[in-house]
Amino acid sequence: MRKPHLYGVSGGLYRLTANGWVTSEHDQLSPYSKPRYPGMLATRLHRELRGVTVVALP
Structure with missing residues (x-):
């Protein structure tokens, strides 16, 4: 499946x-x-990102 999957969050710890x-x-x-x-x-x-192909930009 070529959909972005929500993975998590990042930030500061207090x-x-x-x-x-x-x-x-x-x-x-x-x-x-x-x-x-x-x-x-x-x-x-x-x-x-799963099932995607990285391509070089012209």
């Missing part, structure tokens, strides 16, 4: 400390097939 909210340095990927991260602020949606 956690509450005694000094306030702290964020991760790098974005984390959270696939829909696995448990999600608590405290994630998703900023990107990821799709998986």
Whole structure:
């Protein structure tokens, strides 16, 4: 099937400390097939391409 499949989201992880909210340095990927991260602020949606052919542009 040649349809893009929703794969998951990525974004920053936040956690509450005694000094306030702290964020991760790098974005984390959270696939829909696995448990999600608590405290994630998703900023990107990821799709998986299946059955496609990569071609060079002229």
